[in-house]
Amino acid sequence: MTxxxxxxxxxxxxxxxxxxxxxQAAGHHVTVFEKSRGAxxxxxxxxxxxxxxxxxxxxxxxQYFTARDPRFHxxxxxxxxxxxxxxWDPELQVFGxxxxxxxxxASQAKPQRFVGTPRMTAPARHVAATLNVQSQITIxxxxxxxxxxxxxxxxxxxxxxxxxAVVLAVPAPQAQPLLHPIHIGxxxxxxxxxxxxxxxxxxxxxxxxxxxxxxxxxxxxxxxxVAEDSxxxxxxxxxxxxxxxxxxxxxxxxxxxxxAVAAPLIAAFISLGGRTPDAWSAHRWRYADTAKPLNVxxxxxxxxxxxxxxxxxxxxxVEGAWLSGQSLAEQILTAT
Numbered sequence: 001m002t003x004x005x006x007x008x009x010x011x012x013x014x015x016x017x018x019x020x021x022x023x024q025a026a027g028h029h030v031t032v033f034e035k036s037r038g039a040x041x042x043x044x045x046x047x048x049x050x051x052x053x054x055x056x057x058x059x060x061x062x063q064y065f066t067a068r069d070p071r072f073h074x075x076x077x078x079x080x081x082x083x084x085x086x087x088w089d090p091e092l093q094v095f096g097x098x099x100x101x102x103x104x105x106a107s108q109a110k111p112q113r114f115v116g117t118p119r120m121t122a123p124a125r126h127v128a129a130t131l132n133v134q135s136q137i138t139i140x141x142x143x144x145x146x147x148x149x150x151x152x153x154x155x156x157x158x159x160x161x162x163x164x165a166v167v168l169a170v171p172a173p174q175a176q177p178l179l180h181p182i183h184i185g186x187x188x189x190x191x192x193x194x195x196x197x198x199x200x201x202x203x204x205x206x207x208x209x210x211x212x213x214x215x216x217x218x219x220x221x222x223x224x225x226v227a228e229d230s231x232x233x234x235x236x237x238x239x240x241x242x243x244x245x246x247x248x249x250x251x252x253x254x255x256x257x258x259x260a261v262a263a264p265l266i267a268a269f270i271s272l273g274g275r276t277p278d279a280w281s282a283h284r285w286r287y288a289d290t291a292k293p294l295n296v297x298x299x300x301x302x303x304x305x306x307x308x309x310x311x312x313x314x315x316x317x318v319e320g321a322w323l324s325g326q327s328l329a330e331q332i333l334t335a336t
Contacts, residue, residue: 005029007332008151008163010139013041014318015310016169017127018325024131026333031161032131033151035138038121039128043318045119046202046283056238058202058229059120060283063242064088064113065318071326072319076114084122086233088115093212095272096219117234142166142182149305165305167328171195171287172312183306186299193312196247197254198288201265203241203277211273222249223268243269247289258282289316298328302335
């Protein structure tokens with residue numbers, strides 16, 4: 001087993017949490033640093049109140065996850081047994097034709113889909129509750145001093161604690177500037193995985209809106225995905241639908257205002273049978289997905305005590321992120 005004892009994990013998305021959980025279970029002292037207010041990363045849910053004081057919520061990032069790998073399937077079943085995840089079987093429709101290379105095989109035609117309950121953040125928050133997660137700390141730089149890693153944050157300058165190893169579990173464009181001064185090889189690897197933005201629009205309705213589908217893939221126009229968020233298990237509050245714009249459209253409008261993107265996205269939804277919402281909110285994801293995710297699993301540089309994990313290293317998606325975190329943890333634990 002590796003001699004590493006104190007490990008800093010930067011990023012509390014599902015990859016970082018997966019890695020941290022496995023390392024802590026093996027007896028190591030792990031601290032997770034997260035720039036946001038809480039864990040979950042792109043397994044995100046927005047919540048708020050209407051002008052009349054009614055609550056609403058809507059998943060803005062990952063809309064569901066599948067579990068094809070036996071290890072992740074076992075973890076998802078554990079989440080289900082704990083009530084932080086549940087199967088979701090929406091009436092699904094496809095608008096427009098898929099490229100031939102994207103057509104699912106017969107065995108993949110209807111994968112079992114899962115969501116966090118009562119919101120998508122629930123699995124990550126459950127895992128985070130067992131870990132030492134330091135939120136609202138933005139790590140801006142790393143340096144080695146007498147064989148130990150030190151971290152500088154935007155909020156507290158150089159932190160007092162030092163670490164035997166550092167795990168970067170952040171999107172590739174955020175990992176690259178951290179890596180460039182300390183490990184050019186890993187920085188160059190991160191540069192090979194450019195990530196794309198995505199606009200998410202949350203539509204709220206005073207009265208439920210029933211369409212012929214609860215979710216749809218859209219292969220024309222600005223939209224790529226729409227879903228009746230309120231149809232997911234465990235949801236309550238005001239009736240909500242979620243719209244995701246395509247990566248291409250989002251990138252072309254990434255610097256636009258919320259008002260500028262809302263109008264064409266709502267118009268596209270109306271063309272699918274929807275109606276004008278009573279209220280809406282927008283969220284811009286600067287790093288939503290990777291155009292061509294790498295398939296290296298995770299990277300561990302034992303001599304440097306530096307590792308990378310995340311969906312961008314392992315084919316994308318929630319399952320890929322979780323497996324990437326597990327892969328990195330195993331590499332650390334078996335290093336000599």
